[in-house]
Amino acid sequence: MAEASGGAPARSTGRGFGRVLVAVYGLFALAATARSTVQIATKFHEAPLAYLLSAFAAVVYVVATVSLARGDAASRRVATVAISIELVGVITVGAASELASNAFPDATVWTGFGSGYGFVPLVLPFVGLWWLRHTR
C-alpha cells in the first residue's frame, strides 16, 4: 500500500493501490451481476426480494468500479455515494438475513455480511471510503 503515494498523481483513485481496489470491485461487479442475472432469469418467483437486492447490489458494484476507475472529481462523488450505499447495504442485509432468515430464502452477495464471499463485501466499503479520503 505504501507505493500508492509514490509516483502516481495522488488525486486519482484508479492508480497505485486503487488499481488493485478497482480490480477487486470489478470482480464483485461481475459476481453480483452474473448472480442476479441468473437468479432473476431462472427463478425470480422463488425469492423476489432477495433477487432484487442482488440486482441492486450488482448496480452498486458496477457504479463503484467505474467511478473509482475514472477518478475525476464527479466520479469521486459518485463513488463516495455508491460505496456509502454499499456499506449500508451490506450491514442492513447482513443483519436482516441473520435476524429474519426466512425473509431471505436464497442468498445475495450481502447475505450474512458477505460470508459467502469470505466477508470481503463487508471489508470492501471501508477500504473504498478510506481510499477516497486518502487520495483526496
Add this chain to the structure above:
Amino acid sequence: MAVMAVAFLLAAWALGLVVANRKPGVLLLAGGAVLEALLIGFLIGGIAQMIASHREFARAEFVIYLLACVAIPPAAVVWGWGERSRAGTAVLAVGFLIMPVMVIRVQQVWAGPGG
C-alpha cells in the same frame, strides 16, 4: 487439475514480482495465454459435458461461471498492464489467484445442490 495448477503458478510468480518490485515481462503474459487457452478448453468441455448430461443442476449458473472464468484473466491483464507499476502487477496476481476459486465454484455447481 491443470487450470488450477497453472493459475496458482502464475499467481505465485506475479506475487513474487510484486514482492521483488519488478515489472512483469512477456513470459508472464505467455503464461497467462496458456491459462486462457486451458480455460477456453474448460469452457468448451464443460458445455459439451453439460449437453451430454441429463442430470438436474443449475445449468444457467454453470455456463455463466464458465464464461466468467474465460473473461477474468484477459480483463486482469488489460487493467493490470495499464499501469506498469507494482500495483499493476498485483492486479495480475489477484486475477490469477481468483481462478482456482472460480474453478471450484464451477465444480460445485456441476455437482449440484448436494455437492
